Structure formats: C-alpha cells, structure tokens
Amino acid sequence: MKIFAEIITVGDELLIGQVVDTNSAWMGKKLNQFGIAVNRITSVRDDSKEITEAVNSALKRVDIVLMTGGLGPTKDDITKTTLCQYFNTELVFDEAVYNNIKRILAGRIPMNEQNKSMAYVPKSCTVIPNHVGSASISWFDHQGKVLVSMPGVPDEMKTAMEQEILPRLNKKFDTDFILHETYIVKNYPESVLAEVLEEWEDKLPSFIRLAYLPKPGAMRLRLTAQGEDKAKLEETLRLAEEGLRKILKHDVFAEDDKPLEEQLGIWLRKHKYTVATAESCTGGRVAAKIAAIPGCSDYFNGSIVAYQNSVKRMQLGVQSATLEKHGAVSEETALEMVQGVCKQLHSDCGIATTGIAGPTGAAPGKPVGTVWIAVKCGDKIRTRLLNYDHGREMNIERTCNQGFFMLMELLQELK
Amino acid sequence: MKIFAEIITVGDELLIGQVVDTNSAWMGKKLNQFGIAVNRITSVRDDSKEITEAVNSALKRVDIVLMTGGLGPTKDDITKTTLCQYFNTELVFDEAVYNNIKRILAGRIPMNEQNKSMAYVPKSCTVIPNHVGSASISWFDHQGKVLVSMPGVPDEMKTAMEQEILPRLNKKFDTDFILHETYIVKNYPESVLAEVLEEWEDKLPSFIRLAYLPKPGAMRLRLTAQGEDKAKLEETLRLAEEGLRKILKHDVFAEDDKPLEEQLGIWLRKHKYTVATAESCTGGRVAAKIAAIPGCSDYFNGSIVAYQNSVKRMQLGVQSATLEKHGAVSEETALEMVQGVCKQLHSDCGIATTGIAGPTGAAPGKPVGTVWIAVKCGDKIRTRLLNYDHGREMNIERTCNQGFFMLMELLQELK
Numbered sequence: 001m002k003i004f005a006e007i008i009t010v011g012d013e014l015l016i017g018q019v020v021d022t023n024s025a026w027m028g029k030k031l032n033q034f035g036i037a038v039n040r041i042t043s044v045r046d047d048s049k050e051i052t053e054a055v056n057s058a059l060k061r062v063d064i065v066l067m068t069g070g071l072g073p074t075k076d077d078i079t080k081t082t083l084c085q086y087f088n089t090e091l092v093f094d095e096a097v098y099n100n101i102k103r104i105l106a107g108r109i110p111m112n113e114q115n116k117s118m119a120y121v122p123k124s125c126t127v128i129p130n131h132v133g134s135a136s137i138s139w140f141d142h143q144g145k146v147l148v149s150m151p152g153v154p155d156e157m158k159t160a161m162e163q164e165i166l167p168r169l170n171k172k173f174d175t176d177f178i179l180h181e182t183y184i185v186k187n188y189p190e191s192v193l194a195e196v197l198e199e200w201e202d203k204l205p206s207f208i209r210l211a212y213l214p215k216p217g218a219m220r221l222r223l224t225a226q227g228e229d230k231a232k233l234e235e236t237l238r239l240a241e242e243g244l245r246k247i248l249k250h251d252v253f254a255e256d257d258k259p260l261e262e263q264l265g266i267w268l269r270k271h272k273y274t275v276a277t278a279e280s281c282t283g284g285r286v287a288a289k290i291a292a293i294p295g296c297s298d299y300f301n302g303s304i305v306a307y308q309n310s311v312k313r314m315q316l317g318v319q320s321a322t323l324e325k326h327g328a329v330s331e332e333t334a335l336e337m338v339q340g341v342c343k344q345l346h347s348d349c350g351i352a353t354t355g356i357a358g359p360t361g362a363a364p365g366k367p368v369g370t371v372w373i374a375v376k377c378g379d380k381i382r383t384r385l386l387n388y389d390h391g392r393e394m395n396i397e398r399t400c401n402q403g404f405f406m407l408m409e410l411l412q413e414l415k
Numbered sequence: 416m417k418i419f420a421e422i423i424t425v426g427d428e429l430l431i432g433q434v435v436d437t438n439s440a441w442m443g444k445k446l447n448q449f450g451i452a453v454n455r456i457t458s459v460r461d462d463s464k465e466i467t468e469a470v471n472s473a474l475k476r477v478d479i480v481l482m483t484g485g486l487g488p489t490k491d492d493i494t495k496t497t498l499c500q501y502f503n504t505e506l507v508f509d510e511a512v513y514n515n516i517k518r519i520l521a522g523r524i525p526m527n528e529q530n531k532s533m534a535y536v537p538k539s540c541t542v543i544p545n546h547v548g549s550a551s552i553s554w555f556d557h558q559g560k561v562l563v564s565m566p567g568v569p570d571e572m573k574t575a576m577e578q579e580i581l582p583r584l585n586k587k588f589d590t591d592f593i594l595h596e597t598y599i600v601k602n603y604p605e606s607v608l609a610e611v612l613e614e615w616e617d618k619l620p621s622f623i624r625l626a627y628l629p630k631p632g633a634m635r636l637r638l639t640a641q642g643e644d645k646a647k648l649e650e651t652l653r654l655a656e657e658g659l660r661k662i663l664k665h666d667v668f669a670e671d672d673k674p675l676e677e678q679l680g681i682w683l684r685k686h687k688y689t690v691a692t693a694e695s696c697t698g699g700r701v702a703a704k705i706a707a708i709p710g711c712s713d714y715f716n717g718s719i720v721a722y723q724n725s726v727k728r729m730q731l732g733v734q735s736a737t738l739e740k741h742g743a744v745s746e747e748t749a750l751e752m753v754q755g756v757c758k759q760l761h762s763d764c765g766i767a768t769t770g771i772a773g774p775t776g777a778a779p780g781k782p783v784g785t786v787w788i789a790v791k792c793g794d795k796i797r798t799r800l801l802n803y804d805h806g807r808e809m810n811i812e813r814t815c816n817q818g819f820f821m822l823m824e825l826l827q828e829l830k
C-alpha cells in the first residue's frame with residue numbers, strides 16, 4: 001500500500017534563516033527505506049495557531065505526521081502544550097521521563113523547575129524513550145493515523161527514529177517498496193541529455209519516475225520505483241538501466257546515491273591507495289569532505305592547505321620561479337602542488353586546487369572563478385581549468401566535486 | 416505594517432532527502448532584512464495537484480509567496496505549466512528570454528527543443544530577468560498579492576532575489592522593521608540560563624520575542640523586535656541588552672549573528688594576527704570554515720591536516736616519544752601540534768584538534784568522542800578535553816566550534 005508521511009518542523013529559527021532544516025532530508029531518506037513516501041515538509045513558527053493548523057491539515061492528507069522541535073525547557077517551546085490542546089488531553093508527570101532527565105543531567109546540570117517541566121507528558125500519548133537527551137518524545141494514535149513529536153536536536157531525533165519510531169511504523173503500516181537508483185552522467189548538459197533520453201524516458205512504466213538532478217560539476221539521474229512487488233520493481237529498474245547504458249555507454253559513471261567523496265573512498269580502499277590533498281582556494285574543504293566519511297583513515301593521509309604562497313613554497317615545494325612566472329593560479333603551480341603533497345605525505349594519489357574563489361582577488365587575465373585543479377594517481381597526472389564564477393561558495397564546492405570527479409576518472413581507467 | 420511571506424520549494428529530491436533545502440534559510444534571512452517575516456516554508460513534490468494546493472493555501476494566508484524549483488528543461492519540471500493553470504493563463508514565447516537562453520548557452524551547449532521550451536513564459540506574469548541562468552522567472556500580481564516563481568539553483572535564486580525581487584517587494588509593500596540581536600552565552604546549560612533570565616524575560620515588551628538556540632559548544636540567545644517605529648525598537652533592544660549584561664556579565668560573549676569563524680576573522684584582522692590549523696579528527700574542516708569567509712587571505716596562512724601519525728611527526732614535528740607515551744589523542748600531542756603548525760606556517764595563532772570522531776577507533780580509556788583541542792595566540796596556549804559522543808558529524812562540528820570559541824577567548828583576554 002502507498003503510505004505517505006508528512007514532516008512538520010517547528011521553530012522561529014528555521015523561518016528567519018538562522019538554522020537550515022537538515023532534519024527533514026535525513027528523515028525523508030530513512031522513511032523511504034521503510035517504504036514510506038514523504039508528501040510534504042512544512043516549517044512553522046513557534047506559534048500555537050500555526051502549529052495547530054499545520055498538524056490538522058497534515059493529518060487530513062496523510063497517515064503519518066512526524067514533528068520535530070519546540071520541546072525544550074524554555075518559554076518559546078510550545079509544541080507539547082499545543083498538541084495537548086489539539087488532542088484534547090492534559091500534561092501529566094511521568095516518573096520514567098523524570099528519571100531519564102536525571103540520567104542525562106548526570107549531576108553536571110542541576111535539576112530545576114525548567115528541567116523538571118520536561119517530565120510532564122501528554123496523558124493520551126505513548127511516551128517513546130529518548131536515549132540521548134532529556135526531552136520527551138510523544139507518539140499519538142489518532143483515528144488510525146499516527147503523529148509523533150520529537151526534539152529538533154538532530155542527534156536525539158535520529159536516535160529515536162532509528163531505534164524506536166521507524167521499527168514501530170514498519171510494524172503498524174503495510175507499506176509499499178520504494179527503490180531508488182541514481183546514476184552520474186558526464187559530458188552532457190541537462191537539456192542535451194533530456195533530448196538523447198527522450199525515447200527511453202517515454203517508455204518507462206508509470207510506476208517509475210525519472211528525475212534530473214544537476215549538481216556542480218556533475219549531472220545525476222534518479223529512477224524511483226514504487227509498488228508492492230519488490231522483484232518486479234527490481235527487474236524493471238534493471239531493464240531501465242540496461243537501456244540507459246545502451247544510450248550513454250561510458251558516460252554513465254558511478255551509479256550510487258553516495259557523495260562523490262564516499263564513492264572515491266570505496267575505490268581507493270579497493271585499490272589499496274592512499275590520498276592526500278594540497279589546497280589553496282578550497283581551503284581544506286576537499287580534505288574535510290574526505291574526512292567526513294567514517295573509516296577514511298584506511299586511505300586518507302592528510303592535507304597541506306597552502307593559502308599563502310609561502311606555504312606553497314615551503315611545505316609543498318612549489319618553485320619560486322613557477323609562482324613568479326605563471327602565478328599561484330596556474331596549471332604549473334597546480335601540478336607542482338599535487339606532486340609536492342604526494343611526495344611530502346607519502347601518498348599514492350593527490351588532489352590539488354588553486355584558484356580565485358572571489359569575490360575579490362581577480363587579476364588581469366584571471367577573473368574570479370578561475371581555478372586550476374590537478375590530480376595524480378601513481379604516474380598519471382591530469383589537470384583541468386574551471387573558468388566560471390558562480391559566487392565564492394559555489395566556486396569552492398564545484399572545485400571539490402570536480403577534483404573528486406577527476407581522480408575517480410583516473411582510477412576508473414585503471415580498472 | 417506586518418507583512419508575511421511564505422516560501423514553497425518544489426522538487427521530489429527535497430522529499431526523498433537527496434537534497435537539503437538551503438534556499439529557504441537564505442531567503443528567510445534576506446526577507447527579514449527587508450521587514451518581511453516568513454510565516455511558513457513548504458516543500459512539495461513535483462506533482463501538479465500538490466503544488467496547486469500549496470500555492471492556494473499560502474495565498475490565502477499571506478501577501479507574498481516565493482517559489483523555487485521545477486523550472487528546468489526536463490519533463491519532471493512542471494511548476495510553470497501548473498502556475499498557468501492556477502492563474503488561468505497560457506504559455507507564450509518570449510523573445511527576451513530566448514535571447515537570454517542563447518547568451519547563457521554561449522555556443523557551448525546547443526539550442527534544442529528542451530532549451531527553447533524555457534523561452535515560453537506565462538502570459539499574465541511579469542518576466543524577471545535571470546542574469547546568471549537560462550530558466551525564466553515569473554512575477555504574478557494577484558488580487559493585491561504577489562507570487563514569484565524562481566529556479567531552485569541557489570546561485571540563480573540568490574541573484575534574482577538580491578537584484579530584482581527584494582527591491583520590487585520593498586517598493587510594493589509598506590513593511591515593518593524587524594530587528595534581530597543575537598548573543599552567545601558561555602558557561603550556562605539551557606535550563607539554568609532560562610531560570611536565571613526568567614524575571615528579565617517576563618519584563619520584555621510584547622513586541623520583543625526571545626529564543627534559546629543551543630548549538631554544539633555554545634548557547635545562543637536571540638531577541639527579535641518587530642514594529643513600525645525603528646528608533647523605539649532599537650532603544651528597547653538596547654535596554655534589554657543592558658539588563659542581560661547586568662545578569663550575565665562576562666558570560667555574554669560575542670554578540671553578532673555571524674558564524675563563529677567570521678567573528679574570529681574580524682578579531683584576527685583587527686589585531687593583525689595570522690592563523691593556521693593543525694587538524695587530525697576534524698580533517699580540514701576548521702580550515703575550510705575559516706577559508707569560506709571572503710577576505711580570509713588577510714589572516715589565514717593555511718593548515719596541515721595530519722590524519723596519519725606520520726604526518727603529525729614529519730610535517731608538524733610531533734615527537735615520536737609523545738605519540739608513543741601519550742597516544743595521538745592526548746593533550747601532549749595537541750600541544751605539540753599547535754606549536755608545530757604555528758612554527759611551520761609562521762602563524763601568530765593556531766588551532767589544533769586530535770580525537771576519535773567515531774564510529775570506530777575507540778581505544779581503552781579513550782572512547783569515541785574523546786577530543787583534545789589546543790589553541791595558541793602568541794605565548795598563550797590553552798587546551799580542552801571534549802568527552803561526549805554525539806555521532807561522527809556532530810563530534811567534528813562541535814570540535815570546530817569549540818576550537819573557534821577557545822581562540823576567541825584568548826583574543827578577548829588581549830583586548
């Protein structure tokens with residue numbers, strides 16, 4: 001059966017742009033794995049009328065409503081009392097929640113009225129244990145539907161979802177299977193790809209949806225299949241992929257809905273290669289992305305972030321003559337950077353970046369957005385010039401992705 | 416006058432968790448600066464019925480509806496046709512948009528049917544120029560209200576908002592002033608802070624709202640004032656701050672709604688100090704955060720990311736004896752790392768991190784989440800131990816914030 005959920009996130013900080021809602025994307029991904037599709041995400045203010053209206057209309061549309069936020073001990077936290085009004089119930093003291101609060105405070109933080117207030121829970125709900133925080137989590141059964149109210153703290157929400165809420169939802173609802181396959185395509189602008197794939201796309205059955213997801217430095221295609229017969233979905237996706245490969249051949253690249261750096265890590269581990277980065281304009285972000293992947297110590301040696309030219313010379317061994325003749329933002333400097341970091345950090349592979357991220361720093365013949373990237377794997381070296389300005393943040397992000405992409409191409413050629 | 420807006424973001428990728436909606440937070444912040452409060456953010460699927468329902472209910476609640484997404488050249492992009500149905504109009508060919516598409520394709524990408532389709536715009540709308548992309552931007556005036564449909568590509572949305580849409584909204588609506596003041600408070604858990612501030616909080620006038628924003632390694636307080644009389648708002652905020660400082664004294668820290676690394680940059684520039692980082696568990700993220708701030712080349716020298724012990728020894732000069740006796744995750748190693756990087760990169764200030772980010776890597780007496788941080792400024796050095804596990808991502812993020820916080824404390828003592 002097609003089961004839909006909606007997510008409601010509560011908090012003024014989301015509406016005034018002080019906090020980016022990252023919880024919803026995480027929840028969406030997890031719910032999909034359990035065969036539950038997210039119909040809508042709504043962020044509302046810390047306002048009782050707004051919360052009530054959002055809850056009421058969501059419960060009309062879907063079977064499952066998951067809420068985060070507004071459960072702290074302070075006066076701006078009103079989700080609990082609002083839900084009590086909505087479900088026509090009252091707050092009662094809960095001994096188990098109180099003991100959990102004591103456990104979390106652990107003697108380091110005093111038990112005061114504010115903290116104690118978190119031990120009051122809606123009478124008609126099922127209290128879900130919060131293993132890593134002090135706020136209570138409420139599960140309401142309501143006319144065959146479910147509403148769960150969780151803390152907005154990502155770690156508390158994630159632990160509760162994984163350990164308690166997803167298993168309970170899975171037990172209660174008879175859900176469809178939802179399968180996603182994602183492909184990375186190189187060498188195609190979106191519009192040209194759409195043209196090339198039109199005939200293939202038109203033949204996809206109605207229970208498969210195709211999406212184009214352009215991202216800096218790569219185009220992604222996503223196929224989503226939903227239905228009750230898992231084997232049929234898998235077989236249809238397999239046939240669709242076959243058709244896709246027939247058209248795009250070697251331009252269909254990695255085929256996994258993983259960040260590029262995670263895919264790169266898998267390949268590096270497979271080849272037993274190590275990697276290091278030499279970064280100027282990306283300022284350590286290439287390294288930080290590699291290091292964000294658990295287990296990266298198997299292949300990640302480290303990085304030299306050479307923001308100043310003196311660091312390029314001293315730590316990476318870039319020649320003064322190179323910097324003088326060609327400038328810090330040049331193919332020659334990028335080459336010496338990648339060679340230098342592989343040598344200094346005893347690394348098989350390397351990624352080097354040097355460019356003008358902007359908004360300032362442009363030089364004659366080198367406008368903002370000019371970036372040279374060099375990658376190395378064993379004896380193979382490759383360089384690429386990027387020369388579009390999309391603003392500092394995008395320039396940096398795109399350079400990281402291109403660097404991963406280029407090193408993956410080198411590794412792919414080894415296969 | 417209180418003017419509210421709502422944001423509607425369109426795209427399956429948001430609902431299945433493939434993409435985090437960062438556009439809305441950016442828009443919320445900008446709208447606030449123009450005196451427009453965001454009432455609600457809604458993310459909907461690429462589904463005509465869903466989009467229509469979201470648009471219809473948003474236009475009932477507020478004066479301004481800003482939409483992003485679903486304007487690309489492919490079949491899953493249906494925002495434009497859906498809006499045509501909703502506003503009872505049709506698509507017509509627009510010569511200016513067509514020429515803009517040609518300009519963006521710049522001969523690099525062929526003009527095909529897909530790209531040409533983007534030159535068709537709703538007849539009843541005002542077309543807003545898209546300076547950095549090919550999709551058209553539509554402004555609908557509807558019964559005294561406004562709906563604007565923009566591309567979801569962050570760069571295109573941001574340029575259109577700043578150069579075209581915000582100025583036009585400002586001209587059309589007679590808006591309130593909305594002022595925010597944010598304070599960083601140290602040494603207080605949320606519940607204790609709430610208790611200490613209760614009396615002060617109760618005396619705040621009704622047009623001022625207080626919010627508690629816990630973040631990894633720091634507590635933030637935000638005061639929001641909204642009204643027509645800017646001078647009165649400013650004076651009331653000033654008095655509120657005076658009261659706050661009387662209670663919290665030196666525990667009220669930086670007072671700016673900037674990322675810590677941006678505030679740190681301002682102080683470093685003021686003191687004419689340079690900074691470098693030596694990173695193990697954070698893997699370059701401290702450096703990357705510093706480097707994300709425009710103009711950081713004034714004070715950022717670079718970083719040595721020493722993920723492997725050999726890099727700690729060779730590049731940072733950490734003694735083998737230290738690593739053997741105390742381990743890589745130790746106060747001693749953190750100290751030698753920060754001293755090493757300041758020396759090697761000729762830097763006045765330094766931040767060093769070494770820890771076990773998890774989920775693997777725990778050792779006897781050193782569980783996941785154990786992190787040593789050392790900061791240095793001139794002759795002053797300080798270290799701190801973090802010993803809570805909040806998951807790899809949070810462990811890294813919190814370590815970065817703590818590092819900035821610690822160095823800012825050192826700099827503050829110099830003032």
